[in-house]
Amino acid sequence: MPSLNNPAWSSKHAWHILSRVNPTKRRARERVKDYREIYTHYDEKSVREQASRCVQCANPLCTMGCPLSNRIPEWLALTAEGRFLEAAEVSQSTSNMPEICSRVCPQERLCEAGCILNGRAEPVSIGPIEKFINEYAIARNGIRSCENTGNGLRVAVIGSGPGGIACADELAQLGYSVTIFESQHFAGGLLMNGIPSFKLEKSVVNRRVESLSRCGVAFRFGIQVGRDISISELMASHDAVFIAVGAQTPKTFQIPGSDLIGIFEALPFLSENNGVPNVASPHVLVSGKRVVVLGGGDTAMDCLRTAIRAGARDAVCVYRRDLVNMPGDRREYENAIEEGAKFRFLTNPIRLHGDERGRVTHVTCVQMELGEPDASGRRKPRSVAGSEFQIEADIVLVAYGFDPEPISEVPGFYGIRTNEWGAIEANDRQMTSLPGVFAGGDIVRGPSLVVHAVRDGRMAAAGIHRYLCGS
DSSP states (O other): OOOOEEEEEEEHHHHHHHOOOOOOOOOHHHHHOOOSSSSSOOOOHHHHHHHHHHOOOOOOHHHHHTTTTHHHHHHHHHTTOOOOHHHHHHTTTTOOOOHHHHHHHHHHGGGGGGGGTTTTBOOHHHHHHHHHHHHHHHHHTOOOOOOOOOOOOEEEEEOOOOHHHHHHHHHHHHHHEEEEESSSSOOHHHHTTTTTTSSOOOOOOOOHHHHHTTOOOOEEEEBBBBTTTOOHHHHHHHSSEOOOOOOOOOOOOOTTTTTBTHHHHHHHHHHHHHHHHOTTTTOOOOSSSEEEEEOOOOHHHHHHHHHTTTTEEEEEEEOOSSEEEEESOHHHHHHHHHTTEEEOSSEEEEEEOOOSSSSSSEEEEEEEEEEEOTTTEEEEEEOOOOOOEEESSSSEEEEEOOOOHHHHHHGTTOOBBBBBBBBOOOTTSSSSTTTTTOOOOOOHHOOOOOOHHHHHHOOOOOHHHHHHHHH
16 A cells, blocks of 8 residues: 555545545454454554544544543554554554554544544544554563652552553553552452443453553552541551542332342452452353343443353343434444344333242333433433333343442542542542542443543542642
8 A cells, every 4th residue: 555655646535535444343253152252453554454444634633532632643644654653653652552442432423533533434443453553562561661760759549440451551661669459359459340241342352451560550459448448547657649540339120029139230240250359249140041231331231241151041231212213332232132132222221020938030121202301401211101011021130321330428538529429529630629639430430431431540540640740
């Protein structure tokens, strides 16, 4: 393919000639037999062609649509020229885990949604290209390494999810001595125990964690801050603290029959099938059983696809709005359909029924219709009189989402101001009401995207650096 520097070649017109071609997916009947990632990689020829579709517009809306303001047109141009290591270096300059974000970000709602080609052609395949260049670089030891010597200051990071990892990485680059305190006995947070391996293989997360260790970041596992050690004790031994514990408290689920045997929360089910079981949770056996998943977000999609891989006889999603208003990623919905999941839209569960042993047997639902938009702009669902019907179920997985951890109720976190939803309040530098204590990710903004947690971690690191430098 001609170089972008060749006067005879104009990337402004490549999209006329080249259609968007996504990396191939493994066939559904093959991929449901394991938990490996379903998407393959571009080859070098394909990735250069796809990157050349970028028109290099003067006002790149893709960058504006990215929470990290990734320098997307720059690394697309380098990729089109075959300069993959340089492209990865640019990518890594604004993201602490581009090889992970490229796998789990909903690009169709972020960077690719802003692509100027939308409406005239398919947008540039930003996510798959980002994945290629970073995997290419990592395979050749082209991952950002720590170069700064220690500055004598210590920072404690609470939580090893994407926000904690990003903050620790940024601070290590600046020479801080960083210790991550993690309540689990493994690092990664929801990257490990929440996102299924068929979307993000755990070796990818472990690789990122190992790179932090090589930068000198220390990990203390099995330590629950607030119970085993308080914020005040951490501040006594560190110069600053960053809280990134996420939001893993399930939303309340209370309908008649919700105490029956066979009703489970989504996260323990996903954790168990990710190979990192929560020892405090019961074993959820779905093989040969009829599984009903309640909810319409990404967690519901993950539960459906995991249940199918775990041998469920049926996997049915019950959601009270329609497909247009469903919050789940459309790619994940399509993947779930391909793999055999079923969907009952405009359907709301109102009662769970069980047998004489107290085991769930079916769900009574009511048909819904959409009324006027609510305060969020989404049309509010309302029940249709006399429309009750039943869905058989042996297992019900509740995937109604999560709330922030109730920090205000934990003695070790006293003094940190929270809002009415229980989320920590933080300023534009991510600092809380306690000087020197910062927070970010889901514990501040509520359940959100991995890329938002990375953004908050980077902002917090910058805020900590300014705070400790007195600026």
